[in-house]
Amino acid sequence: MAEVAGYDVIGDIHGHADELEALLRKLDYRKQGGTWRHPERTAVFVGDLIDRGPKQLEVVDIVRRMVEEGHAKATMGNHEFNAIAWRTLDEHGSPLREHSKKNEDQHAAFLAAVDGNPELHKDVVDWFLTLPLWLELDGINVIHACWHTGYMDRFADRLAPGNRLTPELMNEAARKPAPGGEETLFNAIEVWLKGLEAPLPVGEKFNDKDGHPRTEVRVRWWDEGATLYPEAAMIEEHIRARLPAVEIPEAARYRYEPQRPVFFGHYWMSGHPSIQSTLAACTDFSVAKQGKLVAYRWNGEQKLSNEGFHYVQDGRT
Template sequence: MGYDIIGDIHGQAGKLRRLLTKMGYALCGDVWHHLHRRAIFVGDFIDRGPHQLETLDIVRRMVAHQHALAVLGNHEFNAIAWHTEDPALPGHYLRTRVGEKGEKNRKQHQVFLNEVQHDPARHEEIVQWFMTLPLWLDLPELRVIHACWHPDYMASLKPKLKNECLDRDLIAAASRKHSAEYQAVETLTKGLEISLPPGITFKDKDGHTRKEVRVRWWDTEAKTFRQAAVLPEESAKAIPDLPIPPSTLIGYTSEKPVFFGHYWRTGTPRVLAPNVACVDYSAGHGGPLVAYQWDGESTLNDSHFVTSD
């Protein structure tokens, strides 16, 4: 069986339908399916786009009828934390709703809230479904995760997970900044960040001063901070071309192909390494929804990418 690994949808149900049609999927009743292939979604179904519930309906029906698999994205994790009361602070939530930080969190999540806030039962039921999504898939043939395949953090979490899924206790622990669980889940769902040398900072796309930089965790050739930084070329110039500390995990060395989303790539889809592919090409910000059609190859090929446009 072939797999079609589909990138971050962010409420773009129209792009999802176009992409599925292009790949040969068809509606049978109210479920999209393919006779010989199976979809795998890399998470981030919600926020940003115009059709939140419609997107979830398509994905959930496919998963329920075993025409698709899916993993948890950072936006689904955030939605769970937004909806879950903090057991240590009754009346407050694991993802804060108060103050400047709360306003920022609400703004990011508002498009989803607009569609569920008048139906609390459905909101609750969707959050419960999010909690059934595994953090990663390690199939016999390939691997899928939302942002970063990090064996050490995965090993630290595995004894606390059930079928790679988070429970309420782990959601709470992973919402406490500086906890071991927070660091692990943050990395798996948002990417690996490393501290810059003392005194070195840069401005991110929102103008915030940053002392850490997100890195190309898959890149075995990245040996310096500048080479490893996931930044536009102009921003990367502010990053020193100094060696990364030896203790920093950089490079995906397994032979098994790994697929992920999250990174808001642009331009023509291309593989990142012979066995590494990102399928997020900014569908939530005007880009196409992208999939990689995997047919069993050990060396990935640019020609296997398909776009909704």
């Protein structure tokens, strides 16, 4: 039998180091010389290591050691992207991500963890910038939110080797282009790291989980059959129930074409871990909202199944 790489794809951690260590232990990883490792397998992190949870730097340390010593790979989440933009200055000396109350609240747990230690803050954020935006591994694709080949075809050439951002690219990636202007790396990052969204029909709006008003809704990009708002919207049930049964715009429709499994996180799933389709699996089951920290243990199968999921909850296996 040909040797197949074994990957354990691990969902959004958001500062929950105890759950991460419990999950790694459950997957037969062991800590040796300060680094978690498995003798045969590689862990793959989908991003969103930070914000919200109680052990920000502990999570970064665990993952970074694994990556640097070759026991794991990791892609960038929107929270790492925002952390870079928070402390990167534009040509006028203003931060690329505005230091507003809302943005500060979202980043508070991480900022508290690096408070008083600007060198550590810089070191961690510099490492975030080395994380690839997506990974094409031996047999699987991995990205934080949405594998969008259209944007990859358009913008991959501009990225640093390994699909990485640079300080120069951050200027473009973090700044919204003028309305009606040509799309930039900003638009691609929005989709890759935050997901494909559709504007709601005129007059519709809702409040998100943090109470912020939204007029756009995330769509189930992995489901090519979902073309009407109530089918496509990733939204709480009571809001979905009142969405009009009209088609989402063409630009918000997308079909995942690569014939290999794709793993992602980001979507705050709840309940028992299950795949989206035999080619698509979300590994974010909301550990930061009393949910589960989830891994999909991939052994080379071309069709994913719910049997692949392993998880911990509240640090318990």
